Amino acid sequence: MHRELAADLDRNGAQLIVIGNGRPSFIEGFREKAGYEGPLYTDPSRRSYRALGFRRGIRVAALNFSSARHAITALRGGYRQTRTAGDPWQLGGVLIATTEGDIVYEYVSAFAGDHPAASGVAEALTAACRPGDRSASED
Numbered sequence: 554m555h556r557e558l559a560a561d562l563d564r565n566g567a568q569l570i571v572i573g574n575g576r577p578s579f580i581e582g583f584r585e586k587a588g589y590e591g592p593l594y595t596d597p598s599r600r601s602y603r604a605l606g607f608r609r610g611i612r613v614a615a616l617n618f619s620s621a622r623h624a625i626t627a628l629r630g631g632y633r634q635t636r637t638a639g640d641p642w643q644l645g646g647v648l649i650a651t652t653e654g655d656i657v658y659e660y661v662s663a664f665a666g667d668h669p670a671a672s673g674v675a676e677a678l679t680a681a682c683r684p685g686d687r688s689a690s691e692d
Contacts, residue, residue, distance in 0.1 A: 557671060558674060565681075568591065574602065579595070597639070646662050658677035
């Protein structure tokens with residue numbers, strides 16, 4: 554996670570929650586590799602992904618120009634695909650939700666390697682947590 558986004562989360566009293574789709578036994582390996590210590594869940598059934606409208610399939614996940622372009626960029630940046638843990642064709646996204654369950658920001662990945670700009674997520678988070686607005690940190 555970008556340091557700036559982590560600072561925005563802290564500043565706004567928000568919490569990052571990660572949901573994967575691999576087996577529960579993969580959680581510790583993910584934590585070690587990603588260095589992520591926050592809330593982490595897994596949904597091997599992928600029901601949450603379907604409910605959120607996240608895309609899945611070999612064509613959207615891998616067999617397209619955008620995915621290939623992002624794979625080349627990642628390789629040039631020193632990133633290597635390691636063992637796949639979970640459904641390799643399931644794409645994800647980013648949601649910002651209030652404690653009331655209202656989704657105030659949604660980004661659905663269109664292809665592998667498609668992630669929102671951290672600045673856009675930070676802006677949406679700040680807007681959602683503005684005084685007088687619904688706050689992602691309210692109880």
